[in-house]
Amino acid sequence: MDSSLNNTMVDVSSGPSSLNELRDLILKLYGSEAAALEPHAPLRDKGFDSLTLIEFVFAIEDRFSISIADEETNSVDTLAGLAAVVDDKIRMTQAK
Numbered sequence: 001m002d003s004s005l006n007n008t009m010v011d012v013s014s015g016p017s018s019l020n021e022l023r024d025l026i027l028k029l030y031g032s033e034a035a036a037l038e039p040h041a042p043l044r045d046k047g048f049d050s051l052t053l054i055e056f057v058f059a060i061e062d063r064f065s066i067s068i069a070d071e072e073t074n075s076v077d078t079l080a081g082l083a084a085v086v087d088d089k090i091r092m093t094q095a096k
Helices: 003-007 019-030 050-064 079-095
Strands: none
Touching: 019 050, 019 079, 050 079
16 A cells, blocks of 8 residues: 555545544444544554554444455555545545
């Protein structure tokens, strides 16, 4: 995956974005402190280690009924980057 997704700006005004739903999922799974994560701050700033990220990706896959390959998240370290991956997957699914 392109490492530029780390700095991807998610503009929710231009159309649907998973960013808010990802925040809601973080709140449900990890509490309010984790949900306060800024979109472009590293996930590790709120305690997301590699195992927590894997667990979160599984929850995302369940929530959005998508499949995310490990390679697609290896270089993603922000919530905005993760939202960009999810948004791309949703668009690909809807295009089928």
